[in-house]
Amino acid sequence: MPFRKDFLWGFATASAQIEGGGAESEAASGRGPSIWDKYCETPGKIEDGSHVNKTCAHLDNYKEDVALLAKLGVNSYRFSISWPRIIPKGGRNDPVNEKGLQFYDNLIDELLKYNIKPMITLYHWDLPQELQDRYGGWLNQEEIVKDYTHYAKLCFERYGDRCKLWLTFNEPWCVAAHGHYHGKFAPGHTSDTEPWIVGHSLLIAHATAAKLYLSDFKPTQKGIIGITLNGDWTEPYDDSPENVKAAQNKMDAAVGWFADPIYLGHYPESMKEMLGDRLPEFTPAELELLKDSSEFFGANTYTTNIVQAGGTDEAAGKAKLGFVTKDGETIGWESSMDWHRAVPWGVRKYITYLWNRYQKPIYITENGYPTPGESSIPKDQAIHDDLRVKFYDGYLTNLRDAVEQDGVDLRSYFAWSFLDNFEWNSGLIPRFGCVYTDYETFERTPKDSAYWLGKFFKENITA
Numbered sequence: 001m002p003f004r005k006d007f008l009w010g011f012a013t014a015s016a017q018i019e020g021g022g023a024e025s026e027a028a029s030g031r032g033p034s035i036w037d038k039y040c041e042t043p044g045k046i047e048d049g050s051h052v053n054k055t056c057a058h059l060d061n062y063k064e065d066v067a068l069l070a071k072l073g074v075n076s077y078r079f080s081i082s083w084p085r086i087i088p089k090g091g092r093n094d095p096v097n098e099k100g101l102q103f104y105d106n107l108i109d110e111l112l113k114y115n116i117k118p119m120i121t122l123y124h125w126d127l128p129q130e131l132q133d134r135y136g137g138w139l140n141q142e143e144i145v146k147d148y149t150h151y152a153k154l155c156f157e158r159y160g161d162r163c164k165l166w167l168t169f170n171e172p173w174c175v176a177a178h179g180h181y182h183g184k185f186a187p188g189h190t191s192d193t194e195p196w197i198v199g200h201s202l203l204i205a206h207a208t209a210a211k212l213y214l215s216d217f218k219p220t221q222k223g224i225i226g227i228t229l230n231g232d233w234t235e236p237y238d239d240s241p242e243n244v245k246a247a248q249n250k251m252d253a254a255v256g257w258f259a260d261p262i263y264l265g266h267y268p269e270s271m272k273e274m275l276g277d278r279l280p281e282f283t284p285a286e287l288e289l290l291k292d293s294s295e296f297f298g299a300n301t302y303t304t305n306i307v308q309a310g311g312t313d314e315a316a317g318k319a320k321l322g323f324v325t326k327d328g329e330t331i332g333w334e335s336s337m338d339w340h341r342a343v344p345w346g347v348r349k350y351i352t353y354l355w356n357r358y359q360k361p362i363y364i365t366e367n368g369y370p371t372p373g374e375s376s377i378p379k380d381q382a383i384h385d386d387l388r389v390k391f392y393d394g395y396l397t398n399l400r401d402a403v404e405q406d407g408v409d410l411r412s413y414f415a416w417s418f419l420d421n422f423e424w425n426s427g428l429i430p431r432f433g434c435v436y437t438d439y440e441t442f443e444r445t446p447k448d449s450a451y452w453l454g455k456f457f458k459e460n461i462t463a
């Protein structure tokens with residue numbers, strides 16, 4: 001069998017994307033507002049005008065959701081904790097919300113009842129709004145590192161006896177680039193200096209919390225901790241030196257920005273050249289902290305780009321991203337999102353690159369596909385999601401080849417996502433779920449892809 005005996009497979013979600021059951025239920029839960037509540041209340045920011053407080057009502061339906069996960073045959077489930085649900089104002093001297101803490105206790109206990117291993121993401125973008133107001137959130141390294149570490153410690157203390165798989169951050173690139181450069185995610189800033197300050201804070205917050213876990217909790221709790229980064233394969237348009245360099249620059253600006261400091265001890269050279277003194281420098285103490293701060297490489301990956309020189313987007317390393325090759329061929333097939341085309345062969349190149357460059361066991365923590373048109377057809381058609389099955393089949397076959405033929409040390413696969421959910425600035429329109437969500441009744445109906453994945457892993461994980 002290609003996948004190891006202890007291979008983790010399951011679905012991934014995030015607190016802000018699934019928990020909310022409406023304003024009333026959220027208010028009763030004692031959750032404080034996050035930067036996404038404020039962003040949703042800013043006219044024009046969310047494509048369909050939906051609000052993060054009313055998504056899949058997972059808060060009120062977690063037992064049914066866990067029973068469904070068990071029925072689908074997963075051995076693990078990745079979810080995130082909402083920081084403002086357990087510390088409504090977020091800060092290290094602010095009160096905790098016992099109801100919120102209890103919710104994650106209950107969720108974890110429910111998962112363990114079915115032998116499903118919880119994997120917790122500490123930060124999947126829902127920063128307490130109060131911390132944004134108080135001191136600028138991730139822009140204030142000194143304050144946010146202290147508050148984030150306090151929050152992380154609370155989670156290790158409360159849940160670490162039962163949760164053995166920890167992720168400090170989900171996709172810091174999105175927080176810094178989409179949140180502070182492109183302005184398409186909360187808090188919606190468009191700056192050409194902030195993203196690299198924010199990125200630096202995220203790195204130091206990650207390393208501070210991870211080191212705390214490794215020194216004070218791991219010896220008794222025996223879990224593992226790391227960070228998860230988004231990244232996609234970058235295929236040069238042709239073999240001209242400019243385009244080959246552009247492809248590497250894009251990889252550096254998306255992945256190397258965070259991975260190089262953590263695993264190799266420095267920012268990528270191409271980012272230093274591009275940004276000059278807009279890129280912060282690490283102090284020797286910070287470099288020491290970053291070293292060995294992630295026990296594995298957490299990877300979220302979706303697509304592949306054909307890359308040329310001559311772009312302007314600094315968050316993409318000034319590379320020009322497309323999907324058309326020099327021969328005029330469009331790679332892969334379309335999804336419902338403009339940045340995402342399904343390109344199965346790219347995922348094998350991408351994880352082989354990560355394995356060769358960083359030499360860490362790889363945990364795929366997200367991979368998935370929003371089927372085009374799925375939000376405008378009735379449920380009984382949407383659940384027969386052939387193109388999503390084709391996506392998972394193509395990607396997983398390539399990952400299997402990477403393990404068997406390229407020797408990649410792959411330890412997990414989490415499909416994005418369990419349920420159709422709140423897709424950030426695109427609202428409830430794109431449907432990424434392997435389970436259909438009816439947003440009127442909150443009823444769940446598994447799609448064909450959910451069953452397909454169960455069968456695939458049954459046949460490919462060593463018994």
Ligand code: PNW
Nearest residue numbers: 014170171174230300339366416423432
């Ligand atoms: C990830 N891009 O976000 C997130 O971790 C999830 O919360 C999200 O729902 C999922 O992927 C699907 O989008 C991304 O623009 C958002 O390249 C945007 C990009 C990549 C990942």
